[in-house]
Structures are given as structure tokens and as C-alpha cells.
Amino acid sequence: GAGVSQTPSNKVTEKGKYVELRCDPISGHTALYWYRQSLGQGPEFLIYFQGTGAADDSGLPNDRFFAVRPEGSVSTLKIQRTERGDSAVYLCASSLTVGLPNNEQFFGPGTRLTVL
Amino acid sequence: ILNVEQSPQSLHVQEGDSTNFTCSFPSSNFYALHWYRWETAKSPEALFVMTLNGDEKKKGRISATLNTKEGYSYLYIKGSQPEDSATYLCAPQNAGNNRKLIWGLGTSLAVNP
Numbered sequence: 001g002a003g004v005s006q007t008p009s010n011k012v013t014e015k016g017k018y019v020e021l022r023c024d025p026i027s028g029h030t031a032l033y034w035y036r037q038s039l040g041q042g043p044e045f046l047i048y049f050q051g052t053g054a055a056d057d058s059g060l061p062n063d064r065f066f067a068v069r070p071e072g073s074v075s076t077l078k079i080q081r082t083e084r085g086d087s088a089v090y091l092c093a094s095s096l097t098v099g100l101p102n103n104e105q106f107f108g109p110g111t112r113l114t115v116l
Numbered sequence: 117i118l119n120v121e122q123s124p125q126s127l128h129v130q131e132g133d134s135t136n137f138t139c140s141f142p143s144s145n146f147y148a149l150h151w152y153r154w155e156t157a158k159s160p161e162a163l164f165v166m167t168l169n170g171d172e173k174k175k176g177r178i179s180a181t182l183n184t185k186e187g188y189s190y191l192y193i194k195g196s197q198p199e200d201s202a203t204y205l206c207a208p209q210n211a212g213n214n215r216k217l218i219w220g221l222g223t224s225l226a227v228n229p
Contacts, residue, residue, distance in 0.1 A: 004159070035219075042120075042205060042219035043160070056216060091160070104150065104162035105217070 004108035006092050012114045013082055021077040021111045025094030032075050033095075033105060034067055036088040043091060049075060050097070082115045089113075122206055122220035129196050130228050136192045137223040139206030143187035147211040151180055151191055154222070155202040163191075163204075196227040 005024045013019050025032050030051055035043040045059040049069045057067070064082075069075040079086055089112050093105035121140045129135050139149070151163040164173040169184040177194045193200055203224045207217035 033216075040221075042221040043207075044219070045216050048216060059216075093160075104165055106162070107159035109159050 004092055004094050004106050006090075006108035006111050008111060009109060010112045010114075012116065014116050015082060015084060017082050017115075019079050019082055019113065021079075021090050021092075021113070023075045023077070023092030023094075023108060025073065025075070025092070026106055027073075028096070029094035029106075030072065030097050031095045031103070031105075032069060033093040034075070034077050035091040035093065037091060037110075038088045046077070079113075082113075084115050087113055087115045120206065120208060120218050120220040122204075122223050124223060125221070126224040126226070128226045128228065131197060133196050133227075134192070134194045135196055135225070136190050137204055137225075139189045139191070139208075139220055141187050141189075141206075141208040141218075143184055145211045146184050146187070146208060148209040149182055149184075149189050150207045150209065150217060151189070152205045152207065153202050154205055160205065191223075193225075196225070198227045198229050201225055201227045 004026055007022045033048040034046040037043045047054055047057040047060055047067050052069055052072045064080045067077045089110040091110045092108045095103040095105045123138050148165055148167045150165050152160040153163050154160040164180045166182040171182040173180050180191045182189045191204055203222040205219055205222040207219045209217050
């Protein structure tokens with residue numbers, strides 16, 4: 001595709017439910033990042049993948065959050081037992097690789113998650 | 117890199133005014149600095165990546181400078197236009213193994229016609 005796509009664009013769920021957020025990166029980009037932005041905050045790093053492996057998951061807030069990228073392309077962020085505090089815009093970005101300073105990250109439009 | 121500060125938090129200017137924002141960050145363990153522009157309801161868009169002390173980058177009316185020794189970067193917009201209205205985010209990148217970006221809270225710019 002031409003850019004990073006994320007689905008759904010909006011997700012409203014009830015507290016305690018399970019949600020999956022999908023990210024489809026730019027073809028050929030080996031690095032994929034998940035961020036979330038809560039109201040009034042800057043983007044907060046969650047996890048990034050180099051290929052299929054999670055190279056750094058230190059930003060995941062707790063064990064209710066999990067992300068996979070089984071084939072090194074599409075990634076799914078999974079949130080179990082959602083809480084109202086999980087409400088945020090979840091952003092996905094991809095870059096050609098990771099580590100090189102001039103590798104800009106290309107962002108998707110985000111998924112706005114609302115937990116009622 | 118733990119603390120990234122951007123100032124001002126928000127800014128309202130008139131069309132045609134020139135303006136600048138500041139991003140400050142701890143200078144230790146520095147690797148690169150990214151500037152992004154984020155318009156409401158759109159994806160963040162990369163503006164610049166700078167790595168060397170004294171770097172200056174320019175894209176149209178927008179330019180940026182970098183001082184890695186004292187830990188700051190300036191973003192300048194010359195002759196602001198209403199379409200420049202957005203949040204401008206800086207994100208230094210550390211030199212550790214993960215190279216992740218640490219984001220500031222951004223400067224929200226509103227340009228009045």
C-alpha cells in the first residue's frame with residue numbers, strides 16, 4: 001500500500017472486553033512501532049518490532065497489553081480486560097529499518113479506542 | 117534520554133508572523149533528533165532528522181537547528197500561514213540498543229488569517 005494503514009479507525013468497547021488493533025505497515029519496512037497518545041500527552045512508546053521479533057516491549061504498561069507480528073508485516077496490538085484508562089489514540093508507525101538516524105517513521109492514521 | 121521539554125506549549129500568531137519553538141533534551145547519550153508535524157485528524161508527518169551538532173535543515177519556510185552539546189533544537193517558521201496550524205513534536209533518539217524515540221508534548225501552533 002501507499003502508506004501505513006490501521007484498522008479500525010474507531011473502536012468503542014466496554015470495560016473488561018478484549019480488543020485487537022491492526023497495523024499494516026509500508027511494504028518492505030522491517031521496523032514497526034506502536035505508540036499511544038492520551039489526551040493532552042505526547043505519543044508514548046509501547047513496543048517496536050524488527051522483523052517478527054519484539055525488539056523492545058518496555059513501553060507496554062502491563063501484561064494486559066500484547067502485540068504480535070508473526071510474518072514480519074502486519075502487526076496486531078491486543079488489549080485484554082480493557083479499562084477506561086486505556087482510552088487513547090493508538091498509533092502505528094513503520095520505518096525501513098531501525099537504528100539508523102535518518103530512518104524517519106511513517107505513521108498511520110491511528111485507532112481511537114474508547115473504553116466505556 | 118528522560119526529559120524532553122518543548123516550549124511554548126501553545127502559540128497563537130497572525131498570518132505572516134515568523135515564529136520559533138524550542139525543544140530541550142538531555143545531551144548525554146544523544147543519537148538523533150526528529151521533528152514531526154501533526155495536524156488534527158491526520159498522521160504525524162516527519163519534518164527533519166538531525167544528528168550532528170550545528171546541523172541546520174530547511175524545508176520551504178520551515179527550518180531547524182541542533183545543538184547537541186547543550187541539548188536543544190529550534191524550529192523556525194518564516195511567514196506563518198493558516199495551513200501551518202498543527203502540533204509540532206520533537207523526539208530525540210537515544211544511542212542505546214533500542215534507538216527509540218522519546219517524544220515531547222509538542223507545541224500547538226494556531227495561525228490566524
